[in-house]
Amino acid sequence: MCGMKCITFSLWINILSVITEIPGFELELTPPxxxxxxxKDLELTCRANACPxxxxxxxxxxxxxxxxxxxxxxxxxxxxLIKNITVKHSIDIVCKATCERQQKQKKSRIQVFSLPxxxxxxxxKSLIENxxxxxxxxxxxxxxxxxxxxxWLRGDKTLFVDKPQYxxxxxxxxxxxxxxxYTPSVLDRGKNITCKATLSSTEFGLNETRNSIAEYGxxxxxxxxxxxxxxxxxxLEITCHADGNxxxxxxxxxxxxxxxLQSQNKELIINSASWSQAGWYHCDASNAVESLQKRIKVTVxxxxxxxxxxxxxxxxxxxxxxxxxxxxxxxxxxxxxxYRQSQRTESEALNKxxxxxxxxxxxxxxxGIYICEAKNEFGSERSTINITVAAxxxxxxxxxxxxxxxxxxxxxxxLTIAGLLIRYCxxxxxxxxxxxx
Ligand SMILES: *[C@@H]1O[C@H](CO)[C@@H](O)[C@H](O)[C@H]1NC(C)=O
Ligand SMILES: *[C@@H]1O[C@H](CO)[C@@H](O)[C@H](O)[C@H]1NC(C)=O
Ligand SMILES: *[C@@H]1O[C@H](CO)[C@@H](O)[C@H](O)[C@H]1NC(C)=O
Ligand SMILES: *[C@@H]1O[C@H](CO)[C@@H](O)[C@H](O)[C@H]1NC(C)=O
Ligand SMILES: *[C@@H]1O[C@H](CO)[C@@H](O)[C@H](O)[C@H]1NC(C)=O
Ligand SMILES: *[C@@H]1O[C@H](CO)[C@@H](O)[C@H](O)[C@H]1NC(C)=O
Ligand SMILES: *[C@@H]1O[C@H](CO)[C@@H](O)[C@H](O)[C@H]1NC(C)=O
Numbered sequence: 093m094c095g096m097k098c099i100t101f102s103l104w105i106n107i108l109s110v111i112t113e114i115p116g117f118e119l120e121l122t123p124p125x126x127x128x129x130x131x132k133d134l135e136l137t138c139r140a141n142a143c144p145x146x147x148x149x150x151x152x153x154x155x156x157x158x159x160x161x162x163x164x165x166x167x168x169x170x171x172x173l174i175k176n177i178t179v180k181h182s183i184d185i186v187c188k189a190t191c192e193r194q195q196k197q198k199k200s201r202i203q204v205f206s207l208p209x210x211x212x213x214x215x216x217k218s219l220i221e222n223x224x225x226x227x228x229x230x231x232x233x234x235x236x237x238x239x240x241x242x243x244w245l246r247g248d249k250t251l252f253v254d255k256p257q258y259x260x261x262x263x264x265x266x267x268x269x270x271x272x273x274y275t276p277s278v279l280d281r282g283k284n285i286t287c288k289a290t291l292s293s294t295e296f297g298l299n300e301t302r303n304s305i306a307e308y309g310x311x312x313x314x315x316x317x318x319x320x321x322x323x324x325x326x327x328l329e330i331t332c333h334a335d336g337n338x339x340x341x342x343x344x345x346x347x348x349x350x351x352x353l354q355s356q357n358k359e360l361i362i363n364s365a366s367w368s369q370a371g372w373y374h375c376d377a378s379n380a381v382e383s384l385q386k387r388i389k390v391t392v393x394x395x396x397x398x399x400x401x402x403x404x405x406x407x408x409x410x411x412x413x414x415x416x417x418x419x420x421x422x423x424x425x426x427x428x429x430x431y432r433q434s435q436r437t438e439s440e441a442l443n444k445x446x447x448x449x450x451x452x453x454x455x456x457x458x459x460g461i462y463i464c465e466a467k468n469e470f471g472s473e474r475s476t477i478n479i480t481v482a483a484x485x486x487x488x489x490x491x492x493x494x495x496x497x498x499x500x501x502x503x504x505x506x507l508t509i510a511g512l513l514i515r516y517c518x519x520x521x522x523x524x525x526x527x528x529x
Pocket of ligand 1: 167
């Protein structure tokens with residue numbers, strides 16, 4: 093046990109001449125049990141009382157080691173100054189005083205210790221709940237090693253107590269590394285990890301403590317809502333939490349082409365939600381050790397915006413042309429449908445927000461109203477286009493029929509007249525613009 097090795101002092105027996113005893117001749121050696129840190133200076137004072145003449149002092153180390161002190165004598169007092177104490181000074185020093193022919197001695201037991209620095213606690217990249225990792229804490233230049241105890245704490249709770257398993261009787265300062273397999277628990281979130289080195293001995297009244305607090309990066313990010321959705325025009329607040337020391341800086345970004353900063357702190361606030369606020373966001377937690385992100389998707393719920401309907405073609409399409417009609421909606425998931433004269437058409441989806449109706453070789457009868465409808469569970473919106481078809485003029489280049497036909501009306505049968513009238517009407521319908529419903 094700690095201090096056992098120190099009990100190696102010999103007892104001195106004073107052989108005093110009863111006849112020459114000087115009444116009241118006593119020795120006082122202070123301090124009797126100094127406990128002193130390596131590198132400090134120690135002064136011992138040996139004072140003789142009630143000696144009528146000058147006293148002779150001799151300082152000796154009981155153990156055969158050079159104490160290296162410098163003594164200074166007055167008439168009945170001697171001082172021993174030991175500078176820059178080392179581990180080798182953990183010895184008993186004896187002051188011998190001779191008054192006339194009588195000799196007395198006193199012993200001072202020096203206990204040297206060393207715990208010069210706070211433990212070294214390497215930074216922990218991240219602490220992830222339920223994931224075990226080995227933590228190390230190093231204490232440098234310790235003496236006596238057998239008096240050392242390492243305590244690992246999370247908050248106020250002791251996680252693990254470690255003591256050196258020593259075999260040698262060291263006569264110099266030692267380094268000690270404590271290793272500990274730690275599995276963080278959710279309950280310990282936000283609490284500091286401390287490595288506490290204590291050098292203690294009740295035997296010589298030593299109790300020195302040094303602490304280090306671990307720096308660690310955020311390991312887990314949690315958000316107050318995981319699948320957030322907000323009604324169009326509504327309000328949404330999401331809080332992001334992350335553990336770490338130093339306390340991580342938490343910010344929200346929206347994932348656009350470039351991440352766009354959305355908050356000044358851990359709160360993401362969406363006031364009066366619009367379609368453009370839907371999409372992926374991430375919460376970024378970072379401190380000096382590590383930075384971590386968590387992505388979440390914000391859904392905006394509401395009836396779709398008015399969709400857009402347009403013609404692939406510029407200007408009025410002409411008969412015989414290939415055209416297509418595009419129906420598109422902006423962000424927000426809506427089902428798109430194209431109607432032609434109230435009839436659902438077979439449109440093809442270009443992508444999630446655009447459908448297309450191809451009309452090859454446009455006919456006069458294709459003219460009319462086309463409707464683009466965007467619909468979801470919250471409602472629907474429509475827009476229409478009135479498509480007119482211009483007839484191809486070069487298809488029919490004929491003289492004006494009524495002028496040529498009427499003078500010879502009598503010589504042709506009624507049947508022929510009827511036939512010509514039908515052709516005339518068709519031609520009339522093709523010239524200029526027709527607007528068929
Ligand atoms: C005792 O010591 C003092 C100085 O410390 C000295 O002056 C004196 O002479 C000494 N007396 C005797 C008797 O040696
Ligand atoms: C004290 O002693 C140590 C070890 O012997 C030495 O390295 C150091 O320089 C000394 N310090 C002083 C101030 O003398
Ligand atoms: C203790 O660690 C220091 C720094 O790493 C090293 O310089 C020293 O030699 C070590 N001491 C012992 C006794 O191993
Ligand atoms: C954790 O330790 C740091 C210093 O490293 C300190 O600033 C902070 O207040 C401590 N946190 C708690 C919860 O004790
Ligand atoms: C219309 O499309 C068809 C087949 O895709 C093609 O053969 C024809 O030339 C196109 N007509 C015009 C006017 O572009
Ligand atoms: C869908 O396709 C249309 C037409 O090609 C394009 O203008 C639009 O940007 C596309 N939208 C998406 C979300 O890809
Ligand atoms: C479509 O446009 C034409 C002329 O531009 C017009 O005569 C017709 O009434 C329109 N149809 C509808 C349903 O508005």
